[in-house]
Amino acid sequence: MTPARLRGVRAVRVTVSGLVQGVGFRPFVYRLANEHRLNGHVANTGGQVAITARGPAAALAEFIARLSTEAPVQSHVENVAVADLEPTPGPGAGFRIVNSARSGDPRRYPPPDLATCAACARELFDPDDRRYRYPFINCTACGPRISIIDDLPYDRARTTMRTFHMCDRCRGEYLDPGDRRFHAEPIACADCGPRLTWWGDGIGHGEAALSQAIAVLETGGLIAMKGVGGYQLVTDAGDDTAVRRLRHVKNRPGKPLAVMVGTLDRARRLADLDTDEAKLLTAPAAPIVVCHSPHLETLSSLVAPRLSHVGVFLPYSPLHHLLLAALDRPLVVTSGNLGGEPIIIGDEAARDRLGPMVDGVLGHDRPIRERHDDSVVRVVDGETLTLRRARGYAPSPSRLPIPTDRTILAAGAQSKSALAVTGDDRVILGPYLGDLDSAEAMDGYATGVDRLCGMHAVQPNLIAHDLHDGYASTRFARDSGLDRVGVQHHHAHVVATAAERGVDEPFIGVAYDGLGMGDDGTLWGGEIMLADYRDFRRLGRFGYAPLPGGAAAIRNPARMALGYRYGAEDLGGGTFRAPELEKRLGPAQTDTIRRMIERGVNCPKASSAGRLFDAVAALLGITDTSSYEGEAAVLLEAACEGVADAFPLPWRLARRDGIAVYDPIPTLRAITETDEATSLTAARFHTTIVEVTVALVRDAARHGYPKTVCLGGGVFQNRRLVRGVREALGQEGFTVHISRDIPVNDGGIAYGQAVIAAARSTRR
Amino acid sequence: LGHGSGGQLMAELLGEVITPGLLPPGPMEDAAVLPDPGGDLALSTDAFVVTPRFFPGGDIGMLAVHGTVNDLAMRGAVPIALAVSYVLEEGLPMAELRRINDSVAKAAADCGVAVVTGDTKVVNRGACDGIYITTTGVGRIAPAAAVSAANAAVGDAVLVSGPIGSHGTAILSVREGLGFEAAITSDTRPLHELVAAMLAAGGAGVHVLRDPTRGGLASALIEVAQASQVGIEITEAAVPVPTPVTAACELLGLDVWHVANEGCLIALVAPEAADAVLAAMRTCPEAEHASLIGRVTAGPSGRVTARTPLGTARVVDMLIGEQLPRIC
Numbered sequence A: 001m002t003p004a005r006l007r008g009v010r011a012v013r014v015t016v017s018g019l020v021q022g023v024g025f026r027p028f029v030y031r032l033a034n035e036h037r038l039n040g041h042v043a044n045t046g047g048q049v050a051i052t053a054r055g056p057a058a059a060l061a062e063f064i065a066r067l068s069t070e071a072p073v074q075s076h077v078e079n080v081a082v083a084d085l086e087p088t089p090g091p092g093a094g095f096r097i098v099n100s101a102r103s104g105d106p107r108r109y110p111p112p113d114l115a116t117c118a119a120c121a122r123e124l125f126d127p128d129d130r131r132y133r134y135p136f137i138n139c140t141a142c143g144p145r146i147s148i149i150d151d152l153p154y155d156r157a158r159t160t161m162r163t164f165h166m167c168d169r170c171r172g173e174y175l176d177p178g179d180r181r182f183h184a185e186p187i188a189c190a191d192c193g194p195r196l197t198w199w200g201d202g203i204g205h206g207e208a209a210l211s212q213a214i215a216v217l218e219t220g221g222l223i224a225m226k227g228v229g230g231y232q233l234v235t236d237a238g239d240d241t242a243v244r245r246l247r248h249v250k251n252r253p254g255k256p257l258a259v260m261v262g263t264l265d266r267a268r269r270l271a272d273l274d275t276d277e278a279k280l281l282t283a284p285a286a287p288i289v290v291c292h293s294p295h296l297e298t299l300s301s302l303v304a305p306r307l308s309h310v311g312v313f314l315p316y317s318p319l320h321h322l323l324l325a326a327l328d329r330p331l332v333v334t335s336g337n338l339g340g341e342p343i344i345i346g347d348e349a350a351r352d353r354l355g356p357m358v359d360g361v362l363g364h365d366r367p368i369r370e371r372h373d374d375s376v377v378r379v380v381d382g383e384t385l386t387l388r389r390a391r392g393y394a395p396s397p398s399r400l401p402i403p404t405d406r407t408i409l410a411a412g413a414q415s416k417s418a419l420a421v422t423g424d425d426r427v428i429l430g431p432y433l434g435d436l437d438s439a440e441a442m443d444g445y446a447t448g449v450d451r452l453c454g455m456h457a458v459q460p461n462l463i464a465h466d467l468h469d470g471y472a473s474t475r476f477a478r479d480s481g482l483d484r485v486g487v488q489h490h491h492a493h494v495v496a497t498a499a500e501r502g503v504d505e506p507f508i509g510v511a512y513d514g515l516g517m518g519d520d521g522t523l524w525g526g527e528i529m530l531a532d533y534r535d536f537r538r539l540g541r542f543g544y545a546p547l548p549g550g551a552a553a554i555r556n557p558a559r560m561a562l563g564y565r566y567g568a569e570d571l572g573g574g575t576f577r578a579p580e581l582e583k584r585l586g587p588a589q590t591d592t593i594r595r596m597i598e599r600g601v602n603c604p605k606a607s608s609a610g611r612l613f614d615a616v617a618a619l620l621g622i623t624d625t626s627s628y629e630g631e632a633a634v635l636l637e638a639a640c641e642g643v644a645d646a647f648p649l650p651w652r653l654a655r656r657d658g659i660a661v662y663d664p665i666p667t668l669r670a671i672t673e674t675d676e677a678t679s680l681t682a683a684r685f686h687t688t689i690v691e692v693t694v695a696l697v698r699d700a701a702r703h704g705y706p707k708t709v710c711l712g713g714g715v716f717q718n719r720r721l722v723r724g725v726r727e728a729l730g731q732e733g734f735t736v737h738i739s740r741d742i743p744v745n746d747g748g749i750a751y752g753q754a755v756i757a758a759a760r761s762t763r764r
Numbered sequence B: 001l002g003h004g005s006g007g008q009l010m011a012e013l014l015g016e017v018i019t020p021g022l023l024p025p026g027p028m029e030d031a032a033v034l035p036d037p038g039g040d041l042a043l044s045t046d047a048f049v050v051t052p053r054f055f056p057g058g059d060i061g062m063l064a065v066h067g068t069v070n071d072l073a074m075r076g077a078v079p080i081a082l083a084v085s086y087v088l089e090e091g092l093p094m095a096e097l098r099r100i101n102d103s104v105a106k107a108a109a110d111c112g113v114a115v116v117t118g119d120t121k122v123v124n125r126g127a128c129d130g131i132y133i134t135t136t137g138v139g140r141i142a143p144a145a146a147v148s149a150a151n152a153a154v155g156d157a158v159l160v161s162g163p164i165g166s167h168g169t170a171i172l173s174v175r176e177g178l179g180f181e182a183a184i185t186s187d188t189r190p191l192h193e194l195v196a197a198m199l200a201a202g203g204a205g206v207h208v209l210r211d212p213t214r215g216g217l218a219s220a221l222i223e224v225a226q227a228s229q230v231g232i233e234i235t236e237a238a239v240p241v242p243t244p245v246t247a248a249c250e251l252l253g254l255d256v257w258h259v260a261n262e263g264c265l266i267a268l269v270a271p272e273a274a275d276a277v278l279a280a281m282r283t284c285p286e287a288e289h290a291s292l293i294g295r296v297t298a299g300p301s302g303r304v305t306a307r308t309p310l311g312t313a314r315v316v317d318m319l320i321g322e323q324l325p326r327i328c
């Protein structure tokens, strides 16, 4: 019935899904449509972009094709669905951006926060620009997103920018299709937007606030500053006194601190950057990149004590740019929290709690809606390993290999907690929420559940959780009233890798970890398993040793060494002596610990790889205590610096209950008896674990099991170990995977839990 | 000891060892008769099983009396009568039994409470561990008392009568030969006089009394928070812990808040009565070091938090079985 005069004219409804909100997609569509002289409109719906377009068929076809091929850099087009409409006659009304419609669309991609783009950074320092030195400059290609969003669709009215009324000039830019701030939702300028405030010796606003903060930092002071995803503590990274004070305030005696430098060139002066690292530093996510740094002398030795690596990042907000430009020196920029609590996002909380500890608080009046720590990544052999997944990355969808009709919430672990939900055929892993020991963290966790479910418009009806009853996340799951699926910790670790890397057949999982609850009630952490997305079978493990005093043994690697010395599982490897270590501890402590081990007083046993690294660090005299998770292992890896290749130490496998078990006693004996340099012994220990891994995997695979190996667990944050294991297993014909976007540590547990729960909820 | 079959041997055991000094003289009756108390009564019973039976600062006999006297006291009651029953393992040295029995009698006398009835059974070797003692007590509720675990109100002061952690640490140390016993002795002691003094000072302002025995301070506080549907915030540094106990707990990897106590109590007291109650406590020898350790908050209901010296708030967990490390 098409009237003759409409012949050749088509009308379509195009739905674009993927990461298409908060990335300048509608302005892009608008410009494209105008270029092709199409009529119609574009809007954000739930999580998609919906376009109605009318025009000549050829023009329409080209328009549709260009939607994916020329999409804005920050976007990720997953799908372009086209449906024909009946073309309505009449004169063209032009093309418009119309108000967003809210809908129960399951495919929602809340956009991550984006680092200040080059164009905005240029304007920031251009005296002729009207936003010269304005600390909240942004555009459609950069600026805050998820951290200020209340809900989707992404529109200013549903962000914390809602209360700022655009001035005429900003509104003009916002409405001008030719402007790069066309529909930049957080658009602002000094006349109409957020403003800085300084609370220190007196109160100051705007440029005065900034200069007071700069003055304090210039003289070695410590400030709390409102960043993008939370408050940060900032001080001069070259000043021992300043860094010591920051460490005292945070109660963070040894854990390395991240350093922000003004430019990539500055970063190169601190660290040997390869191209991948340079690319990561300048990416819109702007993570902290852990880099090899032989030039640490320009920093205080307290920034990364005893390490040859440092976490470096570049300014990612205009405020960071202004500070770094003014100070022109590396700054320690670290999360603003106290003693392991979550990063503070509230202005009052920051002034009440951080305020008394610092010389001033540099805040502003744009509220933070969602807590995002700085993300941390590390490059190993050209692959980016995500160590902490938060600002710039989360939330974003990951693969769900076996879809489910249940809606699953995965509760995660206890430390480095993060949540995941399933939606449609994907898993969305939420941002890092930190350790669940504090009341603040538990509150943040509960809020995190509401946020993640709300943002993705899902109502979970199944909750996946760890087998450890003491985890706050497990308790949360129990109290949730939802149907529950308990998932073994290390199964979750290796499945996280397999699912992300697309391993869709059974595989051999190697989980080297601190501790996780096994399915037999003992603690595990050095596990070889045959696994798929539903189940696993333990095919190999490390020998058990007691943890004298439970968690106290984790804080005291020296005790762990005594655990192996006096209580290791007897696998036939004999015994070893540790006279030096015992001398350091003194007879009273040694005797009591020995007695505890003999009597089994608070001595849970674990088959942990992480604890073995701890024991070795203590036996080598590297450290007897550990002030942060994995410190002993980190120092042990750092101790290998300068040793390229090293022969293995003695080791043996035993067989228990039909599976291969690594007996570490011969290794430990060799370590206590050698008079080689510590660096060499440390490197030889790494080589030993590589060989042991190959032997355990080979043993597991001897019945014709798969040749695909997936690594998981926090021990694989060790670059030397990852390299060695990949290379050695590769030579044996195995394909080896490690997760990239999903943290290999407990930050990835929720993803593994979600994948397993989905598989189990679906009939085979 | 070998009196399992009853008859003459049992009669001798009772007549020569147990009854003298413990029970009032007179004919053996099937039940004791108590005078009309003229008011509300509290009744409590507890079975005592402890290894070792003798420990620094006390023994199982004393513990059995104090435990029940204190349970009565936690409802604001003054004990008026005790019943004591023994389960004895064949082979228990007679001298130990005498010692324990004497200890029960002395502890009861010191508390001013009469043991009015009892029972004794001897079981085969291996069927029990030496001696189990069950004590049942009846107490008269003090007129002013209205204490219950469900009575905590927002704003209440949380008081503790003395240092925590000694009993459990002392027991563990001697049992396992860990070597702390020279420095740490059990705090076992009766608390009913202390409670009387507190009620005299605070009256109905004393809302909750609890003796943090098994499960320690943490469990007692969580139980109260749950029963009263309130939150409790404790200032960690305000909780008195003897230095040797701190050192022992650090070495053993124990949370001192989970360690059992036998001679201290926590009280949740209306803010306006708190000063008077605290002052009254400090005049009692068993509570010289009584301290204000925290406050009752609106919640979340059932949550107990510990404010650390850093200013952070730790969520306090109940001890469930063995505390396995949660760190990965």
Ligand SMILES: [Fe+3]
Pocket: A489, A493, A513, A514, A515, A516, A713, A714, A745, A746, B328
């Ligand atoms: Fe783990």
Ligand SMILES: [Mg+2]
Pocket: B044, B045, B046, B071
């Ligand atoms: Mg009782």
Ligand SMILES: [Zn+2]
Pocket: A116, A117, A118, A119, A120, A121, A138, A139, A140, A141, A142, A143
């Ligand atoms: Zn920009």
Ligand SMILES: [Zn+2]
Pocket: A166, A167, A168, A169, A170, A171, A188, A189, A190, A191, A192, A193
């Ligand atoms: Zn403006």
